[in-house]
Amino acid sequence: MKNLILVGMFLVTSFLMAQGTIKGTVTDSEMNTPLPGANVMVFGTNTGATTDFDGNFSLKADKSKGKLVVSYVGFKKKEIPFTLTNGQTLDLGAISLEADNSALDEILITTYSLAIDRKTPVAVSTIKAQDIETKLGNQEFPEILKSTPGVYATKGGGGFGDSELRLRGFNSENIAVMINGVPVNDMENGRVYWSNWAGLADVTRSMQVQRGLGASKVAVPSIGGTVNIITKTTDVKKGGSFFATTGNDGYQKFGATVSTGRLDSGFAATISASKTSGNGFVDGTKFEGYSYFVNLAQEIGEDHQLSFTAFGAPQRHGQRQNRELIETFQRSERGIRFNRDWGYKNGQEYNVEDNFYHKPQISLNHFWNISDKTDLSTAVYASFGTGGGSGYSGTNKFGIDNSPYRNGDLQPVNLDLIVQENVDRGALGSETIIRDSNNNHSWYGALSTLSTELTDDIDLMAGVDLRYYKGEHFQSVKDLLGGQFFNDDSNVNNPVNNAKVDDKISYYNDGIVLWEGVFAQAEYSKNDLSAFVSLAASNTSYKRIDYFNYLDSDPEQETDFQNFFGYSAKGGANYNIDNHHNVFANVGYFERAPFFRAVFLNFQNDINEDAENQKIFSAELGYGYRANNLRVNLNLYRTNWKDRTLTRSFNNPDGSFGSANILGINAIHQGIELDVDYRPFDNLTLRAMASIGDWKWQDDVKGVEIFDDEQNLVNTIDIYIEDLKVGDAAQTTLGLGVDYDVLPSTTLRLDYNFYDDYFADFDPNNRTNANSKQAWEAPSYGLVDLGLVHNFKLGSLDATIIGNVNNLLDTEYIADARDGRTSSYQDALVWYGFGRTYTLGAKIKF
Numbered sequence: 043m044k045n046l047i048l049v050g051m052f053l054v055t056s057f058l059m060a061q062g063t064i065k066g067t068v069t070d071s072e073m074n075t076p077l078p079g080a081n082v083m084v085f086g087t088n089t090g091a092t093t094d095f096d097g098n099f100s101l102k103a104d105k106s107k108g109k110l111v112v113s114y115v116g117f118k119k120k121e122i123p124f125t126l127t128n129g130q131t132l133d134l135g136a137i138s139l140e141a142d143n144s145a146l147d148e149i150l151i152t153t154y155s156l157a158i159d160r161k162t163p164v165a166v167s168t169i170k171a172q173d174i175e176t177k178l179g180n181q182e183f184p185e186i187l188k189s190t191p192g193v194y195a196t197k198g199g200g201g202f203g204d205s206e207l208r209l210r211g212f213n214s215e216n217i218a219v220m221i222n223g224v225p226v227n228d229m230e231n232g233r234v235y236w237s238n239w240a241g242l243a244d245v246t247r248s249m250q251v252q253r254g255l256g257a258s259k260v261a262v263p264s265i266g267g268t269v270n271i272i273t274k275t276t277d278v279k280k281g282g283s284f285f286a287t288t289g290n291d292g293y294q295k296f297g298a299t300v301s302t303g304r305l306d307s308g309f310a311a312t313i314s315a316s317k318t319s320g321n322g323f324v325d326g327t328k329f330e331g332y333s334y335f336v337n338l339a340q341e342i343g344e345d346h347q348l349s350f351t352a353f354g355a356p357q358r359h360g361q362r363q364n365r366e367l368i369e370t371f372q373r374s375e376r377g378i379r380f381n382r383d384w385g386y387k388n389g390q391e392y393n394v395e396d397n398f399y400h401k402p403q404i405s406l407n408h409f410w411n412i413s414d415k416t417d418l419s420t421a422v423y424a425s426f427g428t429g430g431g432s433g434y435s436g437t438n439k440f441g442i443d444n445s446p447y448r449n450g451d452l453q454p455v456n457l458d459l460i461v462q463e464n465v466d467r468g469a470l471g472s473e474t475i476i477r478d479s480n481n482n483h484s485w486y487g488a489l490s491t492l493s494t495e496l497t498d499d500i501d502l503m504a505g506v507d508l509r510y511y512k513g514e515h516f517q518s519v520k521d522l523l524g525g526q527f528f529n530d531d532s533n534v535n536n537p538v539n540n541a542k543v544d545d546k547i548s549y550y551n552d553g554i555v556l557w558e559g560v561f562a563q564a565e566y567s568k569n570d571l572s573a574f575v576s577l578a579a580s581n582t583s584y585k586r587i588d589y590f591n592y593l594d595s596d597p598e599q600e601t602d603f604q605n606f607f608g609y610s611a612k613g614g615a616n617y618n619i620d621n622h623h624n625v626f627a628n629v630g631y632f633e634r635a636p637f638f639r640a641v642f643l644n645f646q647n648d649i650n651e652d653a654e655n656q657k658i659f660s661a662e663l664g665y666g667y668r669a670n671n672l673r674v675n676l677n678l679y680r681t682n683w684k685d686r687t688l689t690r691s692f693n694n695p696d697g698s699f700g701s702a703n704i705l706g707i708n709a710i711h712q713g714i715e716l717d718v719d720y721r722p723f724d725n726l727t728l729r730a731m732a733s734i735g736d737w738k739w740q741d742d743v744k745g746v747e748i749f750d751d752e753q754n755l756v757n758t759i760d761i762y763i764e765d766l767k768v769g770d771a772a773q774t775t776l777g778l779g780v781d782y783d784v785l786p787s788t789t790l791r792l793d794y795n796f797y798d799d800y801f802a803d804f805d806p807n808n809r810t811n812a813n814s815k816q817a818w819e820a821p822s823y824g825l826v827d828l829g830l831v832h833n834f835k836l837g838s839l840d841a842t843i844i845g846n847v848n849n850l851l852d853t854e855y856i857a858d859a860r861d862g863r864t865s866s867y868q869d870a871l872v873w874y875g876f877g878r879t880y881t882l883g884a885k886i887k888f
Contacts, residue, residue, distance in 0.1 A: 062126035063724065065100045065670045066134035068093050068112055076159065077139065080114040085121070094170075100670065100724055112137055133670065156250055156270065157257045161572045163614030163626035165253040165664055165677040165715065167191070171274075174246055176831050177791070179846035179881035180289045180320070183236055183243050188795055189779060191677070191715035191733040192253050192267070194771040196857040199362035199873060200381075201397060202322065202329035203237025206858070208771035210253060210681065211711045211737035212266030215637070218258060220270045222351065223489065224405060224423050229511035229555040230638035238399045238429060241333020241355030244297060244316050245273045253715070254662050254679055255612050255630045265658050265683060266711075273351065274312060274337065279303055287844075287883030293320035295883070297333070308341030323876045324362050325376055326384025326393060326454070331357030345411040354402025354427070360384055360393040361431060365860060365871035370442070374452040378854060378874035382442050385455025392457055394440055394476065399429035401483065415495040422488045430480040432520055435548065436528065437474045461524035471540065472525025477547065482514040487557075499568040507559035507580070516550035519543050533590045549645065550590045553638055556583040556603070573615035582606045582635035586642045601647050606635035608655055622668055629661045640687040640703060650689075652703045657684040673719040680712040682740075690746075690759070690807050704761070707806055708740040709768055729779035735799075737773055739763035739806065762814040763806050769817050769861065770803035791829035798822035802859035802870050815865040820872070823855035840887045845880070852878040 068080040076097025083090035084103050091101040103126060110122045118140050126132055157166040167190045178186050182205030184195040198204035209217045215232035218225060221242070227234055249271050252258070256268035280303025286296040297316025304310045314335040321328050335353040342348065362381040374380035383395035405423035412418055434440060439447045439460055449456050464472040491505035519528055519541050527540035530547040541547050559580035566573045583603040592599035612630025619625065633655040641653050660681040667674040686707040713735035720728045743761040767773070776796040783789050801817045830845040855875050862869025 062106075063100060063102055063131040064110065064124060064126070064134065065098070065131060066137050067097045068099065068114065068137050068139060069097055070139065077114050080112060080139070083111045083113075085109045085111050098670065100721070102724060110134075112139065114139055131670075156272070157252055160618055160624050160666065160668065161567065161616055162257050163572070163574070163616040163628045163664070164255060164257055165191075165662060165675070165679070166257075167251045167253075167717065169249045169251075171247050174243055174249065175885075176844050177827075177829060177846065178243050179287075179844075179848065179883075180293045180295075180879060181848060183239065186243075186249070187251060187269075189729070189731055189777040189793060190251050191717050191731050191775070192713070192735070193251070193733075194775065194797070194800075196873075197876060198858065199365075200322065200324035200876065201237075201327045201361040202318075202320075202331060202359035203235075203240040203357060203399075204359075204361060204397070205236045207234070207236075207269070209251070209266035209269075210679070210713065211735055211768050211771050211773065213770065216265035216683075218256065218264040218268040220258065220268065221403065222273055222405060222407075222421070223270070224403070224421060224487065225509075226403070226425075228513075229483075229485065229509065229557070230513050230553045232637060235399065235429070237357060237359070237397055238401050239355060240318070240331050240357055241316065241335070241353065242271060242273070244299075244333050245314055245335040245353055247272050247274045253677070254681070255614075255628055255660055265660075265681065273335065273353065274314070281888055283885055283887040285883060285885035287881050289320070289881035290879045291321045291323050293881065294318070310339050312337045318357075322360065323379065323879060325379050325381040326391065327360040327362060327381065328391060328393075329357065329359030331355060331359070347409045349407040349409075350405075351407070352402060352404045354400060356400035358396060358398040361395040361397050362873070363395045363433070365858070365873050367869065368856075368867055368872055370452070371872075371874060376452075378877060380452060382440065382452075382455075385448075385457045387457035387461065392455075393432065394455060395431065395433055397429075397431045398478075399427075401425055401427035401429055417493045418490070419493070420488070420490040423486070425485040426483065428480065428482045430478050430482075432476055432478050435475050435477045435517070435530075436472065439474050457523065464523050464525035467525060469526070471527045471529050472522045475519055475523055475525070475528045476521040477517045478520045479517050480515065484510075484512045486510045499566055501565045501567075502562070503565070504562040505560070507557070507561065509555070509557035511553075511555040511557075513553040513555075515553065516546045517548040519545050519547060534592065535589070535594055546590075548590075550588075552587040552589075554585040554587070554603075555638070557581070570618040571615065573613070575613040577609070577611050578632075579607070579609040582608065584635075584638055584641050586638075586647050588647050591646050598647055601642070601649065604641050604649060604653075606641075606653075606655060608632065608634045624666045624668075626664045626666075627662065631657075631659045633657050636687045640689055643689060643703075650703050652705070654685050654703070654705055656686060658682070659684075671721040675715075675717050677715045678713075679715070680710070682708070682710055684708045688806060704743065704746055704807075706741070706743040706746075707761075707763075709738065710740050711735065711737045711768070713737070713773075725783035727779075727781040729777070729781075731775070731777035733775045735773040737768040737771075739766045739768065759810055760812070761806055762809050762812055766809065766814065766816055767799075767801040769801040770858070771800065772797035773799035773801075787833040789831045791827075791831075793827040793829075794824060795827075796822070796824040797855075800856075800859070802861035802865075804861035817861040818859065818865050818867060818870045820856045820859050820870075823853060825853055825855070825875075826850040836886060842885045843883070844885070845882045847878065847880045849876060849878050 068077045070077055080093040082099045085108060089101060091099040093099045106126050113119045120139055124132060157164050169186055174186055182197050184205045184207040187193045188195045192210045194208040196206050198206045207214055214234040219227055219234045251269055253267040256264045258268050282300035284298035288294055295318040299314040301312040302310055316333045319330045333355040338350045340348045363383055371378055371380055384393050403425045405421050407421045410418040440455055442452055447456055447459055460474055487509040489507050491503055493503045496502050527542055530539045530541050531537045532548050533539055557580060561578035563574055563576040583605050585601055585603045587600045610632030614628030616624060616626040636653045641650055643650050662679040664677045685705050688704045688707045690704055716732045718730040742764045746759050747755055779793040781789055781791050800820045804817045828847045828850045832843045834841050856872045857875035858873040860871045
């Protein structure tokens with residue numbers, strides 16, 4: 043018996059001693075950069091791991107000797123023998139893979155401007171496709187970034203795709219959003235309409251948030267930062283997947299992806315499509331959207347690659363345009379779901395406000411390997427289509443206070459009553475109608491970048507950025523609501539206009555924008571030091587054509603181009619102190635053209651001769667720590683934004699409406715950001731984030747003289763904004779997250795995000811009193827999200843179940859506010875965030 047016990051102890055001890063952990067980092071042998079998503083397997087077993095974005099992996103092996111097989115698409119496999127002793131951790135260090143020239147490489151052209159960890163000197167966070175797939179659920183696409191330092195994302199009014207993104211206190215007008223390196227900010231106003239990109243979540247391979255100046259070489263408006271979204275390229279492996287998801291309030295989504303894999307001819311294709319629909323958490327926000335994605339790639343010889351990509355997301359959804367008093371939400375029986383902008387017509391739900399968009403993006407990328415040292419990448423692209431939103435014209439019958447057009451206090455609109463009144467008016471036409479505000483565009487561009495290796499340590503990149511944009515803006519009759527026509531005299535070329543459905547009313551104008559840009563960047567990298575210097579210059583030309591306010595015979599119907607020259611200069615350096623520690627710094631200055639609305643005043647062709655470029659200076663310091671199980675980033679930043687575009691309205695002596703440009707509106711955005719990833723055990727990952735900002739208006743602006751068109755002094759005003767907090771984003775955010783593998787195939791996720799120091803948005807124009815108050819500060823709040831991912835086999839197929847519960851504790855909170863007259867909660871206009879929501883979905887790969 044004693045011998046049996048000794049033998050048993052020996053066998054158990056031998057087994058335990060054979061177990062151990064293997065770690066390492068997979069890199070590209072040519073670029074010496076990490077390879078995210080590489081597969082690492084213990085040969086002859088099912089034990090394996092996938093590298094993270096920094097190329098790191100960690101796995102447990104149940105045998106004392108064996109070999110690892112490391113593979114990555116486009117690279118040659120590598121086999122590495124290993125020996126484990128005493129159950130210790132074996133660190134293999136850097137595992138370098140060589141490119142496989144016979145494989146179809148994914149075309150990641152240099153215009154993507156991706157930052158590289160421990161090399162590019164910018165503050166950066168990267169979200170992988172797996173995180174988007176498992177965490178997003180029925181959230182809005184920008185909300186996937188909510189645990190990123192400096193980010194404040196909301197659902198806006200709560201309609202499908204109506205989300206808003208703030209970065210370091212700057213709104214989307216001042217955040218450069220790029221898809222595959224192509225800028226998508228509106229060329230006239232700088233905004234990003236996420237409803238137009240609602241299908242991106244299905245096709246995104248990774249999303250990188252570069253805070254501050256960013257790594258982009260083109261002159262884009264990255265005051266707050268850059269969001270660079272990289273879509274899928276052609277999958278080299280033949281196969282595909284399909285998925286289905288359900289959730290609260292009738293949410294349903296299903297779709298599929300299929301790929302041919304690489305054919306012998308060097309051709310490959312990937313196609314993806316999905317449909318999303320639901321009733322919406324907010325009343326009256328029913329939605330239906332589709333998305334499609336096509337990528338075709340072809341190798342041409344050994345030196346050329348072509349990639350064609352087309353994707354879009356046609357959708358229509360009900361909106362909530364009006365913020366409400368807190369008291370209104372409390373008084374409504376629907377609570378935070380209350381929405382005044384909908385009702386019933388003929389017994390059917392009817393949206394007074396809705397949104398519709400379909401503006402696909404099509405691009406053709408060409409990569410040319412000119413020599414061992416020189417590459418040329420070129421992207422030509424186009425985006426065109428229609429979009430806009432509905433509302434009312436004529437008499438406003440959609441108020442909520444004691445309204446006879448609602449079926450009770452704060453109830454939906456009774457549109458049948460409005461219809462009957464319009465019918466009774468007969469030959470007088472409709473008193474109230476529903477109109478569409480249309481914003482169609484045609485956008486064409488080309489980006490071309492030449493990259494060459496000047497020496498072993500210095501690379502030079504230079505290129506051109508050309509864009510043409512035409513925006514068509516008009517209102518049209520959508521629904522006469524029972525009437526025969528609608529009287530509108532806005533068109534001076536047709537002043538008696540008995541408008542019918544689809545006829546243009548109110549306004550009709552085009553905005554044309556031309557952009558010519560050049561850029562150059564020199565990069566130095568040797569041993570532990572990397573640095574760059576970047577210069578970019580651009581000319582922005584604006585033209586306005588007004589078809590309603592000017593006769594067709596009037597030469598003033600079309601303006602000349604108004605030109606604004608802008609430039610940027612930035613540089614930075616990163617130094618890797620050792621294998622664990624690195625520090626970086628960057629600094630930059632750039633000027634950009636004022637927005638279209640500041641160049642043409644009064645909604646006419648009145649040219650603002652005093653329009654000035656906005657001026658931005660930014661500086662940042664950063665520190666990073668990297669170990670096998672710990673990652674730390676710490677950043678300090680300061681951005682000075684001068685001559686923010688601001689206009690003020692006034693009445694001319696003759697009673698006409700006028701507006702003027704105001705200079706000297708400056709703001710300081712500064713703060714500290716920290717994020718930590720820690721993996722104490724192979725099955726447990728801990729995350730933490732803190733972002734503490736101090737964003738405020740810099741100076742009072744006094745003695746601003748307002749002149750009319752004839753240069754008569756109309757008024758002199760003072761604006762008191764010194765040290766007032768910049769509103770519309772939480773200046774303090776904290777986050778904690780836990781990922782725990784309860785089983786090898788099952789992961790639980792818990793995230794907590796806390797928001798504080800949110801000040802209501804306000805117009806500096808309204809702060810004309812020397813005793814101006816700080817804007818109202820909304821209550822702080824914290825949200826808990828829960829997620830589950832379970833992988834399993836369905837026959838021979840791989841399958842995944844994904845569940846998400848957002849706002850698990852059903853916390854009631856104010857996510858968005860605009861300041862009122864008294865800067866208090868009593869007259870602030872707000873939107874509440876969503877209560878508890880959930881999704882449950884399944885995905886099967888074939």
